[in-house]
Structure formats: C-alpha cells, structure tokens
Amino acid sequence: MMKSNKGFSLVEVLIVAAIISLLASIAIPNIIRARIESNEAAAQATLKTISTALENYYTTNNQYPASTAVLTSSVPPYLNENFFGSTYNGFNFSAPTLTIATYEILAEPSSSAMGTRSFTISTGGVLNVN
Structure with a gap:
C-alpha cells in the first residue's frame, strides 16, 4: 500500500513565508509614506480653510x-471647528502671529509618523512648506 502525503513540506512553508515577508517589506513603507502624504495634504487644506475664515473675517x-476663538464663537461662525489646541489629522495648529493687521498660522506634525514637514500660511493666504 502507498501512503499518501497530505500537507506541505517544511521547505514549501519556508518559501511561502519568505515571499510574504518580502512583499510586506516592500508594501509597508509605501503604505506609511502614503499616510504621511495624506496627513500633510489634509494639514495644507486645513490651513487654507483657516486662512479663508480669517480673510472672510477681515472682509466683514x-x-x-x-x-482664534472669535472664528468659532461668532454668529454665524467663520469656522465650524476649532483646530487650535488639539491634534487634528495628526497635526497641531497654532497661531504664532495673530494681530488685527496680520496673521501666521502654523501646522506641525504631532509625531514623525504623522508627517515630516510643517506648514505655515500667512496674511493673504500665502502657504509655505518648512
């Protein structure tokens, strides 16, 4: 009688494990990079939203x-959400310069896993990458 071998040999399992680890080593950095780019794009969009609110306030x-609290407490509010003082999409937003004549809003990543660059937007909606 012949004995039938069912299952995989150790060599086959090791080859599959090596292929999976190779694919993971290629895919994981790309996923992380895409997440960082997404967070940075969201931070830039948020800065533009804040700048638009500031410019609308100035026009009025x-x-x-x-x-910055005036932007959310006005009736109607210029911003629906207060982006300052907390982390939003992996970035911390602050207003190092905010006077009645000028402004500068800063977006910094809360950690290197969230983003690698910081951004500022200043009077007139000028966006800078730092």
Missing part, C-alpha cells in the same frame, strides 16, 4: 480677529 470687520 476690516481687521483680523485678536484671537
């Missing part, structure tokens, strides 16, 4: 607000 009041 002939000056920029003295505080």
Whole structure:
C-alpha cells in the first residue's frame, strides 16, 4: 500500500513565508509614506480653510480677529471647528502671529509618523512648506 502525503513540506512553508515577508517589506513603507502624504495634504487644506475664515473675517470687520476663538464663537461662525489646541489629522495648529493687521498660522506634525514637514500660511493666504 502507498501512503499518501497530505500537507506541505517544511521547505514549501519556508518559501511561502519568505515571499510574504518580502512583499510586506516592500508594501509597508509605501503604505506609511502614503499616510504621511495624506496627513500633510489634509494639514495644507486645513490651513487654507483657516486662512479663508480669517480673510472672510477681515472682509466683514476690516481687521483680523485678536484671537482664534472669535472664528468659532461668532454668529454665524467663520469656522465650524476649532483646530487650535488639539491634534487634528495628526497635526497641531497654532497661531504664532495673530494681530488685527496680520496673521501666521502654523501646522506641525504631532509625531514623525504623522508627517515630516510643517506648514505655515500667512496674511493673504500665502502657504509655505518648512
């Protein structure tokens, strides 16, 4: 009688494991890079949203607000969400310069896993990559 061998040999299992690890080593960095690029694009879009709100406030009041809180507390609000003081899409937003005549809004990644670049937008909607 012949004995039938069912299953995989150790060599076959090791070859499959090697192929899977090779594919993972190629795919995982690409996924991480895509996530970082997505977070950075979202940060730039958020900066443009904040800048638009500031410019709309300026158009209505002939000056920029003295505080970012005014943008969400106005009736109707210039921003529906307060992006300052918390992490939003992996970025921290702050207003290092905000006077009645000028502004600069900064977006910094909360960690290197969220983004590798920081961004600023200043009076007139000028976006800079830092």
